[in-house]
Every structure is written in structure tokens, then in C-alpha cells.
Amino acid sequence: MSKLKISGQSEYSSGFETFDDCSIYKINEEQSIIQTVDFFTPIVGDPYTFGQISASNSLSDIYAMGGKPLFALNIVGFPSDKLDLSILSDILQGGIDKCNSANIQILGGHSIKDDVPKYGLAVTGLIDNEKIITNNNANEGDDIILTKPIGSGIIATAIKKNLADEKTYNHAVKVMKDLNKESSGIMQKYNINSCTDVTGFGLLGHLSEMCKGSNVSARIQYKKIPLLTNTENFAKKDIIPGGSKKNFEFLKNIIQFHDSFGLYQKLILSDAQTSGGLLISCNKKDSLNLLMELNKNLDYKASIIGEFTNKKNHSIYCE
Missing domain, CATH: 3.30.1330.10 (PurM-like, N-terminal domain)
Structure with a gap:
């Protein structure tokens, strides 16, 4: 291109x-x-x-x-x-x-x-x-909010292999079917600087695009990232789509993972999503209020997963 x-x-x-x-x-x-x-x-x-x-x-x-x-x-x-x-x-x-x-x-x-x-x-x-909200205007110090759990690529692979139980299937389908309409309307009430949606390039891929366009880096915490039901269980068994693995190979040199990270965790963060949530860069003074309103109105839990920092050697630091 x-x-x-x-x-x-x-x-x-x-x-x-x-x-x-x-x-x-x-x-x-x-x-x-x-x-x-x-x-x-x-x-x-x-x-x-x-x-x-x-x-x-x-x-x-x-x-x-x-x-x-x-x-x-x-x-x-x-x-x-x-x-x-x-x-x-x-x-x-x-x-x-x-x-x-x-x-x-x-x-x-x-x-x-x-x-x-x-x-x-x-x-x-x-x-x-x-x-107009672009994906290239994130500011140093902004909180990073994710509005939907990730893992749909992994769960879809499990569904195709007839490995997903009813609870797992229903959770993933509901999240993928739900529009980002309400989340979009809510975020526009607050002091947000940038936004994108998490789809085929996975969480790390789309976050890295925000970092590159905004000339910043990001620091995220794995434990704060919401996951679809059984995502970790399937990832540990290598039930992971090829596209997600390609995402990881493409991104791995610009991401720094904490030494405690297993390969399955890296692949979850690289998992290609379908109809994923919004990834929002929000001023810290508004982020908690935005998060509270999102969680009051959504059927699943949004989360502050990290923050944008000044530009560093790596695009994203995963803790």
C-alpha cells in the first residue's frame, strides 16, 4: 500500500x-x-x-x-x-x-x-x-479504556472445532453482535482525544497504530484487560487462529513484554477480533467518570487497561 x-x-x-x-x-x-x-x-x-x-x-x-x-x-x-x-x-x-x-x-x-x-x-x-475523532491524537498521560472483552478470534476457532460450550458461545456471540453505538455516544460526552475499534489486527495491533500516529508509547496491564469466557483456557491449548499468530509475529519487535508473560498471553493480546470494542484515549480527569457511565449502560465491563506515555524505544509495554 x-x-x-x-x-x-x-x-x-x-x-x-x-x-x-x-x-x-x-x-x-x-x-x-x-x-x-x-x-x-x-x-x-x-x-x-x-x-x-x-x-x-x-x-x-x-x-x-x-x-x-x-x-x-x-x-x-x-x-x-x-x-x-x-x-x-x-x-x-x-x-x-x-x-x-x-x-x-x-x-x-x-x-x-x-x-x-x-x-x-x-x-x-x-x-x-x-x-471528528481520529486514532492519531492520543496524548501522553491519557488513560486507555477498552469497552469490550477480547478473545473472539480464539473463541471462534474453538466454536469451529466444536470445543466451545453453551456459556462460552453465548458470551462471545452477544459481545460480537452488540453495536458500539452506545459506547460511542457515551464517550463523546467526555474529554477524549483519540479512538479506534479493535478488530483484525488485535488489541496490540490497533493500539500500536494509535501510538505510531500520535508519536507516543503505551503501557498496559494484562490483568486489567477483560477477556471472553474461556479465552485463556483455549489459548493455553493453542486453539488460536493463524491470523492472530501472524499479528504477533508482525508486532513482536515493537512490543516489550514482562518476563512473566507466557506465549499464550502474548497471543491473546494479538488475537484478531471481530466486532471488537472501542479503544479510547481519555484525559485522566474524565476517565473514571467515562468508565462509570460505560459500565452503567453496557452489559459487559469496560476497563482502564493502561496509559499513554512519552515516546520510548518500544511502542507498547505489557506488564
Whole structure:
């Protein structure tokens, strides 16, 4: 991507050249259009649930930047010669119902014949120019707040291997289905400086992007990071997706882990997430109040997992 030749236009305030979650196109002095796209193969067996999770995941980038989604378009790949079209109908209905929860409609889309099912959304949103929340404005001394537990990549792998019990499955599915809409609305009441959502690059990957863009480092505490049910148990048994291991290999030279860390803990922090939570950089004077309001309104516990520091030799220090 670094070799692509991008033409510069003043209307674009975010694009390939940044690590931001959405593209941003300024339409006037007050507002900008924001846009994002995401799709993937099923991570659960139930088509309707898959549709809900994928739609929630696709909407997440809009919420991470403090925007309001306006509408969405379906992106579909489906093996119509192998699977009954009722499965596709269930996937699409899951997406529709989740978008209804976000108060938007799916206005169309595009489908192709594919070897395996794929589903996601292209989402268009609107944002006030003075309220755009980027992932490159974290300040030294800011607290780091994570709004959802991590471990969905590991749990999804366990689900595919039929190793996850009902409690484990239900916890992971609920977290992945839940929109970041409420968390986004709450955080915008407070003095936050930066935000991103935790998805395919894992907690460490997305946190390292914040550090790089903001020219800071971060210090986090493993014991304060919320985990999905049985994440550690499966990680200790090496039930870990290949993408999470690749994340770790890519990141390991810019992360300093305490000597007490086991490999399974490093891989949990690198675990590729689906529809993960918001990772918020918040001024210390507001962080406890923000955390209290999040935990009052969410069905799972948000946590202050560390803080941003001055720029050091490593991007992230894990204790």
C-alpha cells in the first residue's frame, strides 16, 4: 500500500495515508461524509447470527470516529450451487435487523457467486467536522479504556472445532453482535482525544497504530484487560487462529513484554477480533467518570487497561 500513488485533494482529510478507521470527505465547513467497508466469511454456524455479527462489525468504524451512520449497502459472496438460498436470506435478514438497531436501512448492494459465503456492508455516515475523532491524537498521560472483552478470534476457532460450550458461545456471540453505538455516544460526552475499534489486527495491533500516529508509547496491564469466557483456557491449548499468530509475529519487535508473560498471553493480546470494542484515549480527569457511565449502560465491563506515555524505544509495554 505504501507504494500506491495517491492524488491529493483538500476535501479528503483521511484516506490511505493515515491509519484511521474511515475515509473522510469534507462536504462543507460544518460536516463531512465518512465511509467504511468490511466483509468476511462465517465465524459461527447460524446464518442469521453471522449476518448480525458482520453488520455490527461493519458499522463499528463509523462509531469509532464519532460519526452517525446514514445507510449501508450489502456485499455478498455466496455459493448458490452448493447452499440453499434460504441460508443467504437468513444472513441478509440478520444484517437488516442489526441495521434497524442502528436506525439505518440497507439500500442495496452487490452479490457474486463465490466458493464460500461472505457477507458485510459498505457504510456511509455523517460527522461534524469539529467532532471528528481520529486514532492519531492520543496524548501522553491519557488513560486507555477498552469497552469490550477480547478473545473472539480464539473463541471462534474453538466454536469451529466444536470445543466451545453453551456459556462460552453465548458470551462471545452477544459481545460480537452488540453495536458500539452506545459506547460511542457515551464517550463523546467526555474529554477524549483519540479512538479506534479493535478488530483484525488485535488489541496490540490497533493500539500500536494509535501510538505510531500520535508519536507516543503505551503501557498496559494484562490483568486489567477483560477477556471472553474461556479465552485463556483455549489459548493455553493453542486453539488460536493463524491470523492472530501472524499479528504477533508482525508486532513482536515493537512490543516489550514482562518476563512473566507466557506465549499464550502474548497471543491473546494479538488475537484478531471481530466486532471488537472501542479503544479510547481519555484525559485522566474524565476517565473514571467515562468508565462509570460505560459500565452503567453496557452489559459487559469496560476497563482502564493502561496509559499513554512519552515516546520510548518500544511502542507498547505489557506488564
